[in-house]
Amino acid sequence: MDAVTMKVLIIIPAYNEAGNIKRVVEELTAMYPQYDYVVVNDGSADETPKICRDNGFNLISLPINLGLSGAFRTGAKFAFRSGYDCALQYDGDGQHDPRFIRSMVEAMEREHADIVIGSRFVNAHKKFTARMAGNSIISAFIRMTTGAVIRDSTSGMRLYSRRILQWFAQYINYDPEPDTIAYLIRCGAKVEEIPVEMRERIAGESYFHIGSIIKYMMRVCSSILFMQWFRQRKQL
Template sequence: MKTLVMIPCYNEEENIERVVGRLARVCPDVDYLIINDCSTDHSREICDKNGFSYISLPVNLGIGGGVQSGYLYAVENGYDITVQMDGDGQHDPAYLKALIAPVEAGELDMSIGSRFITKDGFQSSALRRLGINIISVLIHMLTGKKVRDTTSGFRACGRALTEFYAYNYAQDFPEPEAIVAAVCGGYRVGEVPVVMEERMGGVSSIRSFKSAYYMIKVCLSLVVYRMTCGKRIRRKS
């Protein structure tokens, strides 16, 4: 199937060449699109120098707006499967085929790459794992769906969910909220085991001293999102 790998990029000058290079070596038959979210470093210059496929947003939209731009691009260009893969090098394209498989087979609408099934590779800090577990429990309470790796940005979607996200994507805490939106919209969500790596370079958008605050905010946001998701969701007119 025609597949697009979306790579959100904000100040990833230390990583983006290696990320695209590894993707091209391992999965040369897929298309990719770097979504440069108004980076203030040399990310755009690196994309130009290497002839990378990218779009550059005129203003910084954050991870939610950036990824939604990718979904819109996928819809407009007729892609069957979209894959979100972070630009920091944590996601190994060697698992791309396994991630896509249940979507390609029609078993899932969204397949999430989870580091917590086999518990191999980089597992994040203890504080972040605690927060992810709490978010997992909350999502299960709100939707009845059990998802272990709720903040994983390594995920594949089929055509129907791609179009849904192109017009209904969460902005504040997109990874967990996107799960709630998909389940509430009647889409099938599941996980496949992957092994993740530590960030190659640069700085994460979620700093360690903010993790507890982030967890509280995302939990409140999920509750509000679940209560209002029927009003938020809209189809393409």
């Protein structure tokens, strides 16, 4: 089955990615001329927006820094309003390997999934690092509260269907984070995991540097364990 039947938007949130963005977008467009993409500049202090304009990349530029959620939500709003069938959350730092995008889109079509996660651990095992420990803890909490097995809960490479995008675009408390995945599973979303490989980032600094991992874990875990129960459970 050919994957061009679905209208796909690749959303690339970029915060201070001057060293990466050109390479990332060029690699992507060379491999997938059939998919649309948009770079969402999240109020970068460096040359990121200038590089995008000079190279004629599709760009939405936020005047202030909103964080990953705000940047992604901007892209989700654009995708929803422009009639895309699904949108991919894709890192601007070159960590994600575009080779696997096609199989993710195909999986969404084939399985009629609402969320397809590009998962590092479908076949491979987790390495033992602080980040991977966090990954396992979050996966365990998701399993505890929803019963669903998500092997790579913190993967930042996720494909969302249109009806999920609508919620991202219209309501608060939908962040492109594992706690939202847990909530959506409870709402009846169908989640698929597709094996991908990821690379080390080459230049610049990640959204999640070591200092913010604990903060991130606090936010995500408190949300999955406690706060999700207060939310109104919508039916997909």
